[in-house]
Amino acid sequence: MPILARSSGSLPGVINPPPIQPLEVPSLSWTDSQGRTTLLSDWENGWVLQPGTRGLDLPGFDFYTDASPQIDGNAMRGLHAQAREIFLPVVLFGSDRADFVARKRSFLATMNPYLGLGTLTMTEADGSYRTIEAYYVSGVEGDTGQDSSGLRWQSMGITLSCPSPYWLGESxxxxxxxxxxxxxxxxxxxxxxxxxxxxxxxxxxxxxxxxxxxxxxxxxxxxxxxxxxxxxxxxxxxxxxxxxxxxxxxxxxxxxxxxxxxxxxxxxxxxxxxxxxxxxxxxxxxxxxxxxxxxxxxxxxxxxxxxxxx
The missing domain is CATH 2.60.120.860 (Jelly Rolls)
Structure with missing residues (x-):
């Protein structure tokens, strides 16, 4: 489902809200190892995925080549798909300060890398989906700059590391x-x-x-x-x-x-x-x-x- 842009003043009860831009994306959700799921592209529940998502398509590759002194160019002997990083720019907001703080604390608890690998799921409009295992690396250390947070909202640039470069299809x-x-x-x-x-x-x-x-x-x-x-x-x-x-x-x-x-x-x-x-x-x-x-x-x-x- 597309996420529709709303004027900055339309965030309920928010003073000095973040810039929110139009973005049409499939549904993205994060599930930690204990089964707690957060829908990251869900306006009604206080999450807005922003433009700038990176790392969803091809991973990086290492190429192994040999050179011969008598032959121009190189011969490729093999390649290796690298572990990937995924960057998710999201804005979290609440109806009031208490609602915002409770929501943020609950979400950050699911990002604890000590819990083990979580799962990022991308679901298309037709219901098909792909998943990838990941763990939190950086991006939610706490930035109180004027353009990064307010009393009832916060902008987060979440970086996840994926040990396997592959997205998994349905079983x-x-x-x-x-x-x-x-x-x-x-x-x-x-x-x-x-x-x-x-x-x-x-x-x-x-x-x-x-x-x-x-x-x-x-x-x-x-x-x-x-x-x-x-x-x-x-x-x-x-x-x-x-x-x-x-x-x-x-x-x-x-x-x-x-x-x-x-x-x-x-x-x-x-x-x-x-x-x-x-x-x-x-x-x-x-x-x-x-x-x-x-x-x-x-x-x-x-x-x-x-x-x-x-």
């Missing part, structure tokens, strides 16, 4: 198994049958970068092999799962775990040549081979596509 959840009702690729579902399943499916990663899956396998099964045939990588579970067992294999960066029934480390039960592979951008041909199964065996897949822009 994708798929179910594979007898009687599964999720979305399947191709049209026919991959069905777990008695004794074994040899199933092939296609995952279309719409993101700009690799996406890392989380696999939830409900037993029974005596062995499991899940492969990305497009890249030639796979991982194998060499120990048996009972009918009540649930194994979660998490391939996400900086996580990479295999946990049985929520408590037991099953990393030693992955084959030595296993690779917790990712979905590459575009089409990925995936196969699942489970042995010793019955009609209760299911495989669940969850992942979030990653994007370079909001």
């Amino acid at each position: 994708v959840h798929l179910d594979y198994g007898a009687g599964a009702t999720g979305n399947f690729f191709p049209v026919l579902p991959v069905v777990v049958r008695d004794s074994q399943v040899l199933g092939a499916t296609v995952i279309n990663n719409l993101g700009d970068a690799s996406a890392f899956p989380v696999w939830t396998i409900h037993g029974p099964a005596t062995s499991v092999v899940i492969s990305n045939d497009s890249t030639g990588l796979s991982f194998s579970v060499t120990a048996s799962l009972g009918s009540s067992d649930v194994l979660v294999v998490d391939a996400r960066e900086r996580v990479q775990t295999a946990v049985l029934n929520g408590t037991t480390n099953w990393w030693p039960n992955l084959a030595a040549d296993s690779d917790l592979w990712s979905f590459q951008p575009g089409t990925n041909n995936v196969s699942m081979a489970l042995v010793g199964t019955d009609s209760n065996t299911t495989v669940q897949l969850d992942y979030q596509p990653r994007f370079l822009t909001a």
Whole structure:
């Protein structure tokens, strides 16, 4: 929804209010690690996002090149997307001094970096959204200049640091198994049958970068092999799962775990040549081979596509 400009005198009860300019933007909200959410582009609740937002699109890149004394120019050997910073200029105001102070203190509590990573969410008018994890760096130290604050308002230039440069799209959840009702690729579902399943499916990663899956396998099964045939990588579970067992294999960066029934480390039960592979951008041909199964065996897949822009 667009934020409409109002004359400076229209701020309720505000003396010497800040300049407020027209700005049409999607909805931006901040959620801290404890689940407290503040809508930053919400006139009715006292927040106005100002022109000057930075860092929402492409991140910076490091390029690794080699030069040869006999060949002009350089050869690019690789590149690396940098962590990004996002700058958000906002104005907070209250109906009176007490309302303003309470609102500011409540918001600044959610910016405490000691709480851990929070989440910035950009929501489009059609309801689609992307998120990025971040923590507060600077901008709300307290500026009492005439053009920066008043008795019932304050202008803030908030800088957030994002350890990962990627915006995350909406989560994708798929179910594979007898009687599964999720979305399947191709049209026919991959069905777990008695004794074994040899199933092939296609995952279309719409993101700009690799996406890392989380696999939830409900037993029974005596062995499991899940492969990305497009890249030639796979991982194998060499120990048996009972009918009540649930194994979660998490391939996400900086996580990479295999946990049985929520408590037991099953990393030693992955084959030595296993690779917790990712979905590459575009089409990925995936196969699942489970042995010793019955009609209760299911495989669940969850992942979030990653994007370079909001």
